[in-house]
Amino acid sequence: MKNIEFRTATSAQGGLIVMGGVPGVAAGSRVQLRDHAGRLRSGLVIRSADDAVLVEVFEGTDELDLERTWVRFLDEPFKLPVSRDILGRIFNGAGLPRDGRPPIISADRRDVNGEPLNPAARAYPREFIQTGISAIDGMNSLTRGQKLPIFSGGGLPHNRVAAQIVRQAKLLGEAASEFVVVFAAFGASHADARFFEESFEESGVLNKVVMFLNLADEPVIERLLTPRAALTAAEYLAFDLDYHVLVVMTDMTAYAEALREVAVLRGDVPARKGYPGYLYSDLAEIYERAGRIKNRRGSITMIPVLSMPSDDITHPIPDLTGYITEGQIVLGRELSNQGVYPPVTVLPSLSRLMKDGVGKNFTREDHPHVASQLFASYAKALEVRGLAAIIGAEELSDADRRYLEFANAFEHKFIGQGEDEDRSVFETLNLAWDLLSMLPADALIRVSEEELAKYHKGQATVAAA
Amino acid sequence: MGKILEINGPLVKLELPETVLGEQVRVGRLGLVGEVIGRDGNTALAQLYEDTAGLRPGEEATGLGWPLSVELGPGLLGAIFDGVQRPLEAVWQQSGDRMARGVAVPSLPRDKRWHFVPDPHRRAGTALAGGDVLGTVQETESILHRILTPPLIHGELLELAPEGDYTIEEILGRVRKFDDTIEKLHLFHRWPVRTPRPFRKRDHAIAPLITGQRILDTFYPLLKGGKAAIPGPFGAGKTMLQQQIARWCNAEIVIYVGCGERGNELTDVLEFMPELKDPHTGRPLMERTLLVANTSNMPVVAREASVYVGITLAEYFRDQGLDVVMVADSTSRWAEALREVAGRLGQMPVEEGYPAYLGSRLAAFYERAGRVETMAGHHGSxxxxxxxxxxxxxxxxxxxxxxxxxxxxxxALSKELADARHYPSVDWLESFSGYIGSAAKWWAENVDPNWERERAEALDLLSASEELQRIVNLVGVEALSSEQRWTLEAAGLIKEGLLQQSAIDEIDSFASPEKQYALLSGLLEIFRQGMKLVKLGAPARRLIQMPLLSQARRWKSQHTSEDIAALKAKIAQIPGEFEKLMLEYEQTA
Structure with a gap:
């Protein structure tokens, strides 16, 4: 069947083409199309019956006709050739080279859809990754094998934060980064892609990076393939070659929009905001490919970047993502406008795996308590700030005024840091205690009394002041 | 024998005459399994539990002759199954790290021998009814597995095997049914998951399920045999709370269904459960736990099936006279699986794309909970x-x-509370419990007769403080009277010293009913004593500075559930503390 070209298209519209009279076509099989000018396109069978086969064309159906379109069914799913040589290479969304170098030749070709990991085979992520960013390490720490997205908005420095994490991420006690990086951009602008490329180049890791780029002006349907191709490469590097892989994907919103576009064409019933009901499952197929496997050395740690449409965290894309990923780092416009970099809004940020990766045997014994105390004190401080905005700072009690000072110091000294500033987790914790010492000890009930005695440098009570 | 006509995502149109709705089918060269959900003339529509990529029109399809069923017998506990009861550990051994398609591994181990002790009442020639106990197998040290007669078999017991070691496939006995056919008995039987297992009658639920979580047990109790929901946006701590319940609750069996959730969460449960001890028996928690895992990246149709698999397993243990808790995380993913299939079937969507039967399906599912008198006359829930x-x-x-x-x-979980790291983030205003009356009876008999009154007082205090907080947010705390300020402070004390509970603090993680009540009454005592003073004219500002307040906030993590006496001693000193203040105040005044 692979060698027969069919010319039996019966209809074509918006990226989909229907082929008549091709019996026995495998669902999910890859398709090659040749149009009247001899150009090749690729596609995927999404519905198969003897009398009609529905094909999704990645490059779109523009300039196709029914009479002069030849279709070949390749009888296998989309596969990505993998070998050690993919490191340092740049591919398009479908896994073809876009760096002008020859294609990867390998007998080892992997189905880009992957196969779900048996939950019994997973190993729980526990190794603390130091990113050198206080807001992350101190309060929302990342572990090897975790998927921790950055929720952002247009104009916020999510790319710079992601690049900083890539530059600085390492295990405690490790001299330099041991990671290889798989970078996937879909729907990203040329400028964004160049920013990352230059950032990788500057930090000298370019030969340890694999890039998959589908930029904003490139075929939309190909975007559905881009993260899958990238993750297939990541799985190969992690579980065949034992690398620790950091996967950075941007922008998940562009991906979900591409999915919606295709779903509408297919006639799928829309659920929320026009997104198909299977958006959750589809996103999960991507995110759940992060992780660790028992008896394997490598790991996949995933940092997807997602811009929240109109900064709305309840929009289906961030919402469903939050239900799948193990936390989120939320960037906020307010902090960014005040010149705080990285503008991490800590209260809605969260790392679900933090509880098992920090503390006594991992970082320092007071870490979980300090994190919890910072959250509680900062939440209280924000309440006070809200109050001060109404009744004026002069009307505040002494205790409240200290919270106000704490909030400012916390935002500028703890969250705020330089783009090249690589703080160790101990520096971060000591800094946290400096700030907590601005508050009286008896207001700090999330830390233990021993920890207060050891680290707290301020007064015991407000009255003592 | 039939064949495939069309493949559309997880739905496959088959030419399969005479198939029955709900029948299991095996499809294609890969041997993928699914169930028939529609018939039209000679064609049948089936939904498959596995990814359909690679299937072709023309490949063969066969009906298997039975509906989706689970195997019920020894070997269930401590296991982890997928959404259609495939044992994931065994699948892993057989097909590697990734879920291969078309794997056929029996749910229960076939080669393991179990020590069966027949029930002395079961003698050849006596009548045998469905659900009757044939004998027992000590499956784990803490769980005695009662071997049940399949529910629909009634007749005369012809023979029953003597005490000894048997595999689940060996014939354990024979029954002559009323229609004179002979039925063989085994250590296990099968039951279709979409049919509730029969029982004699429903009983009243009487005892609360103790979870050790103060906001749940003390404020919004759930009874054994009851139905509860935990709604919460992401990041509100839903998973943590459920794991806490699975870990600490006083049920005999816990079934945890991960329906469309994260893979790492299940790994977490799998890794931490065996290390933890059941607080009630001292045995490893895994011995009483059973996991059904269909993670979010596993096929969507099996996700829909997984909650039914879970509840059927729960009913089976209930029928042995045990108290079972089933945690389904999350029913939304189950509903979404329903929606996805409905969408592909072209059914008319009503709200947010959900089919019209969402409400009735949900209700029917929750109705499978309850406390019952089993066919054998035991009580289980x-x-x-x-x-x-x-x-x-x-x-x-x-x-x-x-x-x-x-x-x-x-x-109800609240994002605001979670953002301020107030865990468990159960919102005390939005939550409710319809079981207060029954729970009050239990608390009065087992802990303290004043429970209901104290609980109500604490809730009043919390809702009063909510009003006051609104005023403070508008005009500042100075606008409040001394009484109001004290109310606000005391509510803060209840929130931090009682409602907040740390899952990672060894002492605080679980609180016995006695400890819960001691903390509740202790903190309320502080409130009442203080209020007395305030009413006499003492300024709340002075009271708020009492060291007692920050000390009381730490009580929860200083006293274990076994160490109530010391806590009670501290509480007994409360009036004294306030008297001291009173004297001081009288002198200065």
Whole structure:
């Protein structure tokens, strides 16, 4: 069947083409199309019956006709050739080279859809990754094998934060980064892609990076393939070659929009905001490919970047993502406008795996308590700030005024840091205690009394002041 | 024998005459399994539990002759199954790290021998009814597995094997049914998951399920055999709370269904459960736990089936006379699986794309919970706790609102509380429990007769403080009277010293009913004593500085549930502390 070209298209519209009279076509099989000018396109069978086969064309159906379109069914799913040589290479969304170098030749070709990991085979992520960013390490720490997205908005420095994490991420006690990086951009602008490329180049890791780029002006349907191709490469590097892989994907919103576009064409019933009901499952197929496997050395740690449409965290894309990923780092416009970099809004940020990766045997014994105390004190401080905005700072009690000072110091000294500033987790914790010492000890009930005695440098009570 | 006509995502159109709705089918060269959900003339529509990529029209399809069923017998406990009861450990051994398709591994181990002790009442020639206990197998040290007669078999017992070691496939006995056919008995039997298992009658639920979580047990109790929902936006701590319940609750069997949730969460449960001890028996928790895992990246149709697999397993243990808790995380993912299939079937969507039968399916599912008198005359219960994941945290969405009408206990999680790291983030204003009356009876008999009154007083205090907080947010704390300021302070004390509970603090993680009540009454005592003083004219500003207040906030993590005496001693000193202040105040005045 692979060698027969069919010319039996019966209809074509918006990226989909229907082929008549091709019996026995495998669902999910890859398709090659040749149009009247001899150009090749690729596609995927999404519905198969003897009398009609529905094909999704990645490059779109523009300039196709029914009479002069030849279709070949390749009888296998989309596969990505993998070998050690993919490191340092740049591919398009479908896994073809876009760096002008020859294609990867390998007998080892992997189905880009992957196969779900048996939950019994997973190993729980526990190794603390130091990113050198206080807001992350101190309060929302990342572990090897975790998927921790950055929720952002247009104009916020999510790319710079992601690049900083890539530059600085390492295990405690490790001299330099041991990671290889798989970078996937879909729907990203040329400028964004160049920013990352230059950032990788500057930090000298370019030969340890694999890039998959589908930029904003490139075929939309190909975007559905881009993260899958990238993750297939990541799985190969992690579980065949034992690398620790950091996967950075941007922008998940562009991906979900591409999915919606295709779903509408297919006639799928829309659920929320026009997104198909299977958006959750589809996103999960991507995110759940992060992780660790028992008896394997490598790991996949995933940092997807997602811009929240109109900064709305309840929009289906961030919402469903939050239900799948193990936390989120939320960037906020307010902090960014005040010149705080990285503008991490800590209260809605969260790392679900933090509880098992920090503390006594991992970082320092007071870490979980300090994190919890910072959250509680900062939440209280924000309440006070809200109050001060109404009744004026002069009307505040002494205790409240200290919270106000704490909030400012916390935002500028703890969250705020330089783009090249690589703080160790101990520096971060000591800094946290400096700030907590601005508050009286008896207001700090999330830390233990021993920890207060050891680290707290301020007064015991407000009255003592 | 039939064949495939069309493949559309997880749905496959088959030419398969005479098939029955609900029948299991095996399809294609890969041997993928699914179930028939529609018939039209000679064609049948089937939904498959596995990814359909690679299937072709023309490949063969066969009906298997039975509906989706589970195997019930020894070997269940401590296991982890997928959404259609495939044992994931065994599948892993057989097919590697990734879920291969078309794997056929029996749910229960076939080669393991179990030590069977027949029930002395079962003698050849006596009558045998469905659900009767044939004998027992000590499956784990803490769980005695009662071997049950399949529910629909009635007749005369012809023979029953003597005490000894048997595999589950060996013939254990024979029954002559009333229609004179002979039925063989085994250590296990099969039951279709979409049919509730029969029982004699429903009983009243009487005892609360003790979870060790203060906000749940003390404020919004759930009874054994009750129905509860935990709705919460992402990041509100839903998973943590459910794991805490699975870990500490005083049920005999816990069934944890991970329906469309994260893979690492299940790994977490799998890794930490065996290390933990059951607080009630001292045995490893895994011995009483059973996991059904269909993670979010596993096929969607099996996800829909997984909650039924879970509840059928729960009913089976209930029928042995045990108290079972089933945690379904999350029912929203189950509903979404329903929606996805409905969408592909072209059924008319009603709300947010959900089919019209969402409400009735949910209700029928929750109705499988309850405390019953089993066919054998024992009492057993299934307590059902369903997590709900409302999109955007909006409780008015279809799954949450339908669920709210069905359940009795509603533990609403709040994003605001979670953001301030107030855990468990159960909102004390939005939550409710319809079981207060029955629970009060139990608390009065077992802990303290004043429980109901103290609980109500604490809730009053919390809601009064909510009003006051609004005023403070508008005009500042100075605008409050001394009494109001003290009320606000005392509510803060209740929130931090009682409602907040740390899952990672060894002492605080679990609180016995006695400890819960001691803390409740102790903190209220502080409030009342202080109020007395304030009413006499003492300024609240002075009271707020009492070291007692920050000390009381630490009581929860200083005293274990066994160490109540020391806590009570501290509480007994409360009036003295206030008297000292009173004297001081009188002198200065």
């Amino acid at each position: 299934v307590t059902l706790i369903g997590a709900v994941s409302p999109p955007g945290g909006d409780f008015s969405e279809p799954v949450t609102s339908h669920t709210k009408e069905i359940i009795q206990t509603f533990w």
